């Protein structure tokens with residue numbers, strides 16, 4: 180049984196998120212998604228939806244076997260509990276794969292790090308970014 184971890188904020192789900200999770204699932208038999216705590220999302224605006232709502236929406240996707248709320252302080256605590264064989268980073272995530280691999284090794288976790296592919300729009304006007312969805316809401320309803 181190969182366990183895979185994917186992770187992200189997953190605020191206001193869109194087909195890019197589904198693509199990432201479906202791609203990550205192909206790396207093994209069981210996909211665990213870690214949903215970032217809003218308090219840890221510091222590189223962009225605070226999520227609109229609550230931690231629990233984002234976790235519940237990700238858990239409802241067919242590709243996901245289990246969705247976990249992330250740890251408040253130490254991102255490796257859920258990783259130690261899940262004990263994955265592979266962590267699949269998102270195509271545009273700022274994380275440095277080599278640095279994560281080194282931190283895993285330091286902690287004695289035997290797990291490789293891969294990167295998922297991106298999704299291009301499948302049809303005209305398909306929105307593939309939470310930021311773009313929010314911009315459109317503001318434009319049309321603001």
Ligand SMILES: Cc1cc2nc3c(=O)[nH]c(=O)nc-3n(C[C@H](O)[C@H](O)[C@H](O)COP(=O)(O)O)c2cc1C
Pocket residue numbers: 186187188189213214215216217219220221248249250251253254255256257258266269272274279
């Ligand atoms: C291996 C790994 C584990 C993570 N675990 C957590 C966690 O336990 N708690 C958390 O709040 N964020 C965690 N994160 C961070 C977020 O999932 C995410 O990388 C970041 O906040 C936002 O990414 P996004 O812009 O792609 O949504 C983890 C990131 C990585 C790479």
Ligand SMILES: Nc1ncnc2c1ncn2[C@@H]1O[C@H](COP(=O)(O)OP(=O)(O)OP(=O)(O)O)[C@@H](O)[C@H]1O
Pocket residue numbers: 186187188189190194195196198199223268269270271272296297298299307308309310311
């Ligand atoms: N178009 C896409 N194709 C593939 N993966 C995507 C796409 N959009 C987001 N993802 C992946 O989904 C995960 C969570 O992304 P995140 O929650 O940051 O959404 P986002 O739409 O990129 O947000 P924002 O627009 O606020 O930056 C990340 O790993 C990201 O790489």
